[in-house]
Amino acid sequence: MKRKWLTGNRITIFYGTLLIIIWECWLRLFEIPVYLLPKPSGIVVKFIQHFPLILEYTWITGIESFGGFFVSIALGIPLSLFIAFSDFLRKTLYPSIVALQLVPKIALAPLFVTWFGFGMMPKFIIVFLLCFFPILLNAILGFTSLRQELQNFALSTGADPLTVFWKVRLPAALPQIFVGFKWAAVNATVGATIGEWIGGDAGLGYYIQIASGDMKMDLAFAIIVMLAFLGLVLYFLVVVFEKILTPWHVSQRSSVHGGGMVGMQ
Amino acid sequence: METIEIKNHQDKKHGITSFFYKWMREAYLPTLTMIFFFVLWEVLIRLLEVPRYILPAPLAIFKEFGKNFPLIWSHTLVTANETFIGFAIAVVVGVPLSICVAFSETLRRTVYVGSVALGMVPTIAFAPLFVVWFGFAFASKMVVVFWVCFFPILINGIFGFISLSDELKYFSQSTGANQITTFWKIRLPAALPQVFLGLKGGAINATIGATIAEWIGGSAGLGYYIQVATGDFNMRLALASIIMLTLVGLLLYFLVVLVEIKLIPWHESQRDNV
Amino acid sequence: MVDEFIRLEGASKCYDSKKGPINAVAPMDLSINRGEFVSFLGPSGCGKSTMMMMIAGLLGCTEGSIHIDGERVVKPQTNIGIVFQNLVLVDWRDVLGNVLLQVEMRKLKVKDYETKARELLASVGLEDFLNHHPYELSGGMQQRAAFCRALVHDPPLVLMDEPLGALDAMTREQLRKDLEKLWMATGKTFVFVTHDISEAVQLSDRVIIISPRPGRVDAEFTIDLPRPRDFNVMQSDKFHHYVKEISSIFMRYGVI
Numbered sequence: 001m002k003r004k005w006l007t008g009n010r011i012t013i014f015y016g017t018l019l020i021i022i023w024e025c026w027l028r029l030f031e032i033p034v035y036l037l038p039k040p041s042g043i044v045v046k047f048i049q050h051f052p053l054i055l056e057y058t059w060i061t062g063i064e065s066f067g068g069f070f071v072s073i074a075l076g077i078p079l080s081l082f083i084a085f086s087d088f089l090r091k092t093l094y095p096s097i098v099a100l101q102l103v104p105k106i107a108l109a110p111l112f113v114t115w116f117g118f119g120m121m122p123k124f125i126i127v128f129l130l131c132f133f134p135i136l137l138n139a140i141l142g143f144t145s146l147r148q149e150l151q152n153f154a155l156s157t158g159a160d161p162l163t164v165f166w167k168v169r170l171p172a173a174l175p176q177i178f179v180g181f182k183w184a185a186v187n188a189t190v191g192a193t194i195g196e197w198i199g200g201d202a203g204l205g206y207y208i209q210i211a212s213g214d215m216k217m218d219l220a221f222a223i224i225v226m227l228a229f230l231g232l233v234l235y236f237l238v239v240v241f242e243k244i245l246t247p248w249h250v251s252q253r254s255s256v257h258g259g260g261m262v263g264m265q
Numbered sequence: 266m267e268t269i270e271i272k273n274h275q276d277k278k279h280g281i282t283s284f285f286y287k288w289m290r291e292a293y294l295p296t297l298t299m300i301f302f303f304v305l306w307e308v309l310i311r312l313l314e315v316p317r318y319i320l321p322a323p324l325a326i327f328k329e330f331g332k333n334f335p336l337i338w339s340h341t342l343v344t345a346n347e348t349f350i351g352f353a354i355a356v357v358v359g360v361p362l363s364i365c366v367a368f369s370e371t372l373r374r375t376v377y378v379g380s381v382a383l384g385m386v387p388t389i390a391f392a393p394l395f396v397v398w399f400g401f402a403f404a405s406k407m408v409v410v411f412w413v414c415f416f417p418i419l420i421n422g423i424f425g426f427i428s429l430s431d432e433l434k435y436f437s438q439s440t441g442a443n444q445i446t447t448f449w450k451i452r453l454p455a456a457l458p459q460v461f462l463g464l465k466g467g468a469i470n471a472t473i474g475a476t477i478a479e480w481i482g483g484s485a486g487l488g489y490y491i492q493v494a495t496g497d498f499n500m501r502l503a504l505a506s507i508i509m510l511t512l513v514g515l516l517l518y519f520l521v522v523l524v525e526i527k528l529i530p531w532h533e534s535q536r537d538n539v
Numbered sequence: 540m541v542d543e544f545i546r547l548e549g550a551s552k553c554y555d556s557k558k559g560p561i562n563a564v565a566p567m568d569l570s571i572n573r574g575e576f577v578s579f580l581g582p583s584g585c586g587k588s589t590m591m592m593m594i595a596g597l598l599g600c601t602e603g604s605i606h607i608d609g610e611r612v613v614k615p616q617t618n619i620g621i622v623f624q625n626l627v628l629v630d631w632r633d634v635l636g637n638v639l640l641q642v643e644m645r646k647l648k649v650k651d652y653e654t655k656a657r658e659l660l661a662s663v664g665l666e667d668f669l670n671h672h673p674y675e676l677s678g679g680m681q682q683r684a685a686f687c688r689a690l691v692h693d694p695p696l697v698l699m700d701e702p703l704g705a706l707d708a709m710t711r712e713q714l715r716k717d718l719e720k721l722w723m724a725t726g727k728t729f730v731f732v733t734h735d736i737s738e739a740v741q742l743s744d745r746v747i748i749i750s751p752r753p754g755r756v757d758a759e760f761t762i763d764l765p766r767p768r769d770f771n772v773m774q775s776d777k778f779h780h781y782v783k784e785i786s787s788i789f790m791r792y793g794v795i
C-alpha cells in the first residue's frame with residue numbers, strides 16, 4: 001500500500017492553504033463586496049497599511065489584558081491561601097464566591113464604563129473580574145486537595161507549617177493553579193475587548209468596532225488576527241511558566257490537554 | 266448516675282431534630298454570610314450616602330425590580346429565547362460533528378485545529394459580521410449564542426469520543442465486533458461524561474453570547490436593557506437585569522444537569538456532588 | 540493423548556523505535572495442548588505479555604507464525620476470552636450487564652446467554668451483586684466478574700495478562716482458587732501470564748519460563764501435583780521443590 005503523503009501536520013497546512021486560496025478566488029470571482037466577507041489579500045494589505053496604529057492599540061489592549069491578569073494573580077493567590085487554610089473562611093466566603101462566579105460578569109461592562117469612564121480602569125476591572133474567579137477557585141481546589149498520604153507524611157516529619165507549605169503543599173497545588181491561569185489567560189483579552197467595545201477610545205477592541213462600524217471588514221479581520229495573536233502570547237507565556245515550574249507533571253509528559261472543561265468565553 | 270443521664274440527653278439528638286441540625290450545620294454559615302454581606306452593603310450605602318446612580322442598595326434594587334417587573338420580564342423572555350434556541354442548535358450541530366471529527370484524522374487536523382483557533386478570538390469581534398450577514402433581528406442573536414456555545418461543545422465532544430483505553434480496545438477487537446457496534450456499546454457511553462462537560466460549558470457561555478449580540482444590534486432583551494438602563498444612570502434597573510440574566514443562565518445550566526443525571530446516573534459526578 | 544491446540548513456530552516480535560530496533564520476543568517455538576493450563580512466567584518486561592497478545596492476534600509476528608487449532612493467526616482472534624490486569628469492566632453497566640456485554644458485542648442473543656452468565660457469576664460468589672456497578676465492588680470482585688465475562692460465550696481459549704497483579708495478597712489467594720475451580724469446571728485452555736513463581740506453580744499444568752528481554756523460552760516445567768491444589772498441596776515438599784528450581788533459574792538471571 002502506498003504511503004500517504006498527506007499525514008500529520010501537513011494535513012493542516014495543506015487544507016489551511018487550500019481554504020485561503022478558495023476563499024480568495026471565490027470572492028474575486030463572484031465580486032463579493034468587502035462588507036460581506038473580506039479577501040485574504042485585502043486583510044494582509046490592510047494589516048500592513050495600518051500596522052503602526054494596530055501596534056499602538058495592541059500595546060494598549062495588551063496592558064489591559066496582561067495587567068488585569070497579573071493583578072488577579074496577585075490578589076487571587078493570597079486570598080486562595082487564606083480561604084484554603086481557614087475552615088471558617090471556607091465555610092462562609094467560598095460558597096458566596098462560587099455563587100458570584102455564576103453571574104455573567106461581562107454583562108457588567110456597561111456599569112463599569114459608566115462608573116469609571118472611558119479610560120483603562122473599567123477594562124482593567126473587567127479583565128480582573130474575568131480572571132480573578134477561575135484563578136481563585138482553581139487555586140483553592142489545588143491547595144485543598146492534598147492527598148491524605150502526603151499530609152500524613154508531612155505531619156510525620158514534624159516540620160513546621162511554613163516548610164510543609166513550601167516543600168509539599170505549594171508544589172502539589174501548582175498543576176491545578178496553572179489550570180486556573182490558563183483559563184484566565186484565554187479570557188483576559190476577551191475582557192479587554194469587550195471593555196473597549198462598550199466604552200473605549202483606544203485599543204484593538206475599540207478599533208475593531210470602528211472598522212466594522214465603517215463596514216471595513218478587511219481591516220476588522222486584520223485587527224482580529226492581531227487580537228488572537230495577543231491572546232495566544234499570553235496563553236503561551238503561561239504554558240512556558242508551567243513547563244518551567246512543573247516539568248514533572250503528567251500533563252507535561254504527553255501532548256494531551258486532557259481532563260476538564262475546555263473553551264470558555 | 267450522672268454519666269447515664271448525659272448519654273440519654275445526647276441520644277435525644279438523633280431522630281427528628283438531627284435532620285434539622287444537619288441542615289443548620291451545613292447551610293447556615295454560607296447563608297448567614299450572604300445575608301451579612303447584603304446587610305453590610307445596605308448599611309454602607311446609607312451610611313456613606315452613596316448616590317443611587319453610583320451604587321444602589323439591595324432594597325432599592327428590589328423596589329425598582331418590582332416597579333418595572335412586566336418590562337423586565339418581557340426582556341427576560343427575549344433573552345431566554347435566544348439563549349435556549351441558540352444552545353439547542355449548538356448541541357444538535359456540535360455533538361454529531363464532534364463524533365465525525367473524532368473518527369477522522371483529516372477532520373481532526375482541520376476542523377478541530379480551526380475550531381480551537383477561532384474559539385480563542387473574542388466573540389464580540391465577530392458579532393458585527395454576524396449582524397451584517399443575518400440582520401438585526403432574532404436570527405443574528407441566535408447565531409452569536411450558537412457560536413459561543415459551539416466551541417466548548419465541539420472540543421469537549423471530540424475529547425470524549427477520541428479516548429478509548431487500550432484494554433477496552435483489545436476487548437472490542439477480541440469480540441470481533443465491528444466499528445459501529447463498538448461505537449454504540451462502548452465509545453458512546455464512555456464519551457458521555459466529557460460531552461456533558463462541554464454542554465455545561467456551553468450553557469455557561471450562552472447568556473454571555475445573547476448579551477453581546479444584543480449590544481451589537483438589538484432592540485430588546487436583557488443585554489440591551491442593561492445598556493439602556495446604564496445610559497439612564499438607572500443602576501438599580503441594570504443590576505436587577507443582571508440578576509435576571511444570571512437566573513436565565515442558571516436555568517439552562519440546571520436543565521443540562523437534570524438531563525445529565527438521567528443519562529449518566531452511574532457516573533462519578535453523580536456520586537460526589539462535584 | 541496429546542492434542543496440540545496452539546503452536547508457535549519461530550514467532551518473534553521486533554519493534555522499531557527512535558533508538559533502533561527493539562527485540563521484544565526472540566524467535567520462539569512452543570506448543571500448547573487443548574485443555575491445558577499454561578503459565579508464561581518471567582520478570583517484568585521480558586515479553587510474556589507481548590507473547591500473549593501475539594497469540595490473541597492483537598499484535599502481529601515480525602517473523603514466524605502462530606497457529607491456533609490449525610489455523611494461522613493473522614488478525615485479532617475472536618474465539619477467545621481475554622482478561623487484563625487493569626479493569627476492563629465498563630462504568631456504565633452493572634455486573635450482569637458487563638458480562639452480557641461480551642454477548643451483545645458479538646451480536647448473539649442475550650436471552651440465550653443470560654442463564655449462563657448468572658450461573659458463572661454465582662459460581663464465583665457474585666450472585667448478590669448482579670445489579671451493582673463496578674465502582675461499588677472491590678478489585679477482587681471486579682476481576683471475578685471479568686473472568687465470567689471471558690467465559691460466558693464459551694470460547695475454547697482464555698488468555699489472561701497478570702489478572703491478579705493489582706490485587707492484595709489475600710484476595711489473590713482466593714481468586715487463584717476460584718480460577719482453578721473455573722478451569723476445572725470448564726475444561727478450557729487457559730494461557731496465564733504472571734511474574735509470581737508460586738502462583739504459576741499453584742495454577743498450571745505447565746510453566747513456561749521466559750528469559751529477560753529479548754524473551755525466549757528458557758525452560759519448561761511440567762507440574763505434577765494433584766488437583767485441586769489446596770493448602771496441603773501448597774505446603775508439600777514437591778511444591779517447594781518446583782518453586783526452588785524455578786527460583787534458581789531466576790537467580791541466574793539476576794532478577795531475584
